[in-house]
Amino acid sequence: MSDYRLEKLSADTIRVLSAEGVQKAKSGHPGMPMGCADFAFLLWYKYMKHNPKNPKWLGRDRFVLSAGHGSPLLYTLLHLFEYNMPMEELKNFRQWDSKTPGHPEFGHTEGVEVTTGPLGSGFATGVGMAMAAKNFAARTELDKTSLMNNKIYILSSDGCMMEGTTHEAASLAGHLKLDNIICLYDDNSITIEGSTSLAFTENVAMRYEAYGWRVIKIDNANDLSKVDKGLAEALKSDGRPTFVVCKTTIGFGSPNKAGKHSCHGEALGEEEVAATKAKLGMLSNPPFTVPAEVKDFVSKRCQELASEAAKWDKEFQSFLEKNQDSAKLISSLMNKTVPENILQELIKAAPVDKPVATRVSGGMVLNKVADLVPALMGGAADLTPSTKTNIKNTTSFTATDRSGRNFHFGVRELGMGFLANGMVLYGTSIPYSATFFVFSDYMKPALRLAAIQNLHEIYVFTHDSFYVGEDGPTHEPIEQIVMLRTIPGMTVIRPAEANEVAHAWNVALKAKGPVALLLTRQDLEPIPPELVKKIDVSKGAYVLSEDAGFDLVMVATGSEVNLAFKAADLLRKEGRRVRVVSMPCIELFNAQDKSYRDSVLPPSCRKRVTIEAGSTFGWKAFAGDDGLCIGLDHFGASAPYKVLADKFGFTPEKVVSSIKAHFQS
Numbered sequence: 001m002s003d004y005r006l007e008k009l010s011a012d013t014i015r016v017l018s019a020e021g022v023q024k025a026k027s028g029h030p031g032m033p034m035g036c037a038d039f040a041f042l043l044w045y046k047y048m049k050h051n052p053k054n055p056k057w058l059g060r061d062r063f064v065l066s067a068g069h070g071s072p073l074l075y076t077l078l079h080l081f082e083y084n085m086p087m088e089e090l091k092n093f094r095q096w097d098s099k100t101p102g103h104p105e106f107g108h109t110e111g112v113e114v115t116t117g118p119l120g121s122g123f124a125t126g127v128g129m130a131m132a133a134k135n136f137a138a139r140t141e142l143d144k145t146s147l148m149n150n151k152i153y154i155l156s157s158d159g160c161m162m163e164g165t166t167h168e169a170a171s172l173a174g175h176l177k178l179d180n181i182i183c184l185y186d187d188n189s190i191t192i193e194g195s196t197s198l199a200f201t202e203n204v205a206m207r208y209e210a211y212g213w214r215v216i217k218i219d220n221a222n223d224l225s226k227v228d229k230g231l232a233e234a235l236k237s238d239g240r241p242t243f244v245v246c247k248t249t250i251g252f253g254s255p256n257k258a259g260k261h262s263c264h265g266e267a268l269g270e271e272e273v274a275a276t277k278a279k280l281g282m283l284s285n286p287p288f289t290v291p292a293e294v295k296d297f298v299s300k301r302c303q304e305l306a307s308e309a310a311k312w313d314k315e316f317q318s319f320l321e322k323n324q325d326s327a328k329l330i331s332s333l334m335n336k337t338v339p340e341n342i343l344q345e346l347i348k349a350a351p352v353d354k355p356v357a358t359r360v361s362g363g364m365v366l367n368k369v370a371d372l373v374p375a376l377m378g379g380a381a382d383l384t385p386s387t388k389t390n391i392k393n394t395t396s397f398t399a400t401d402r403s404g405r406n407f408h409f410g411v412r413e414l415g416m417g418f419l420a421n422g423m424v425l426y427g428t429s430i431p432y433s434a435t436f437f438v439f440s441d442y443m444k445p446a447l448r449l450a451a452i453q454n455l456h457e458i459y460v461f462t463h464d465s466f467y468v469g470e471d472g473p474t475h476e477p478i479e480q481i482v483m484l485r486t487i488p489g490m491t492v493i494r495p496a497e498a499n500e501v502a503h504a505w506n507v508a509l510k511a512k513g514p515v516a517l518l519l520t521r522q523d524l525e526p527i528p529p530e531l532v533k534k535i536d537v538s539k540g541a542y543v544l545s546e547d548a549g550f551d552l553v554m555v556a557t558g559s560e561v562n563l564a565f566k567a568a569d570l571l572r573k574e575g576r577r578v579r580v581v582s583m584p585c586i587e588l589f590n591a592q593d594k595s596y597r598d599s600v601l602p603p604s605c606r607k608r609v610t611i612e613a614g615s616t617f618g619w620k621a622f623a624g625d626d627g628l629c630i631g632l633d634h635f636g637a638s639a640p641y642k643v644l645a646d647k648f649g650f651t652p653e654k655v656v657s658s659i660k661a662h663f664q665s
Helices: 005-025 031-047 068-080 087-091 121-140 158-162 164-176 204-211 224-234 270-279 292-322 324-335 342-349 358-372 413-426 437-452 466-471 480-485 498-510 529-534 559-573 586-590 594-600 641-647 652-663
Strands: 062-065 152-157 181-187 214-218 242-247 376-380 406-408 430-436 458-462 491-493 515-518 542-546 552-556 578-582 608-611 628-630
Touching (some): 005 031, 005 068, 005 087, 005 270, 031 068, 031 181, 068 087, 068 292, 121 181, 121 413, 121 437, 152 158, 158 164, 158 181, 164 413, 204 242, 224 242, 292 324, 342 358, 358 376, 358 458, 376 406, 376 413, 413 430, 413 437, 437 480, 437 515, 491 498, 491 586, 498 515, 529 542, 542 559, 552 559, 559 608, 559 652, 586 594, 608 652, 628 652
Parallel strands (some): 062 152, 181 242, 376 430, 458 515, 608 628
């Protein structure tokens, strides 16, 4: 039986490196890494499948540090296990251009699976990874082998448990029986303000049992023998996700600050770091030292991990050779393959023979996408019948059918957003998530983190304006469109009708980051056939119709393009010469060169009108100082949408009156 001497020395090395890194930066959270070092090291050393020589190895388990403030723990693990994390980076913790930012960042630091920081977000993202893993294995028939039995390990904290995000995700994970999740709960009873008893006295273990999780308790997770036994038990799946309560002492190893909130979010202090090193028998070691015994011990294990991965790769290659259909699908899913002629195919699927709501045309186009792009999958927050986002030629993803491409997220918008992020991060899908646009408010943290990580996913937000009507101001989005547009890296597309919907999906499928499609509840007339060839959503805005010698430019998005057309016709009957511009995407338009932007909105034409059924915030950039911004800078009301259109000035006649009054002509 192991005496755990080298394992303990390795864990103590993590403690010292974490304390030293935070101390050098004079900023950070040393307590959590010091408390979790024992079970985290043993997990990485003995139980977790990973390959430091190939951090993106398909057969790996995922490690999600939901308690992202404890980033020194992850960085020291990456260093010890010979990832691309040199000691110099540990010394540069939280400094400019280092690979060791304050909270882990996906795409910035090799070996980091997800950007975490906002508590609970990593947990929910990990659940999304688990869903994607199950789906990928089932659809490719890899579930009939032992190749894809990867686990999603989530290290969570008291703070994570308090956030509602974890409630939403844990509830669904239990319902779906995602037995590939093992959550390690760092139960140290300390938060920044002090003891968790200040605001948090619930029985977390019982809560997770109620969710349908298996709960394992390690009463002292700073005892390696107990940790070893607990982790071994956690791997014995009983068909449910596993929640391991790891009772730790925050700041373990610090003689004067262990167990106290003073080591949660601030450096220990030079004297306490020295005292900690003395207590752990490392006082003679220079700062940022890995004992030779630890280095050799872990290096040997890294060689074993590489050999295990090579064996897996050989078995995987054999599977591909023997299962050509699965191999083809695996390639399509991993590469997120989109046919070159996707736009032409989507245009054929768009209903353009009569007025239809863009949520309806969106649903038809989405189903065509699903036929052509195997990587597409997703669902809604209990609103599929309204958002029209059900994929018809597939089943639903359930506890008994993992192959379905329709996901039922339940009334859990925030959870849904993070789950979709996790699906992207797993690496085998282009997920979409759907709800009413007004409820994008609930999703903001997930939207923001999707943009920070540059995740390619698609949001289908329907019921996109006050035209929701009778449901009233609580359901009528006004300021939400501005919120989305202020998120760096978010592409927001509000198509005018079915043809633009097809173009919008084409853009969304080829994007590099997150894309939001804003779709209507009410029917919209299709763009006249003779003008369809002008459509170019990829440029963000384009001239749809114009008169020679025009002296007025009308810019509209979404449903207001129909309105602009009708208002322009009234003006033309009075002898005015007008240009109508459809601007479905401000971000794409702003990305064009100046010559193109000027060709659409000539600087010489100062009579400009923008029309959008939402906040006018930001539209002055296109209307100019002399222009007119028609929108809604107050909340909506409950009434039939045609009544609201009249009351709010969104009829052709009232638009014309507003234009005449503004320009006094």
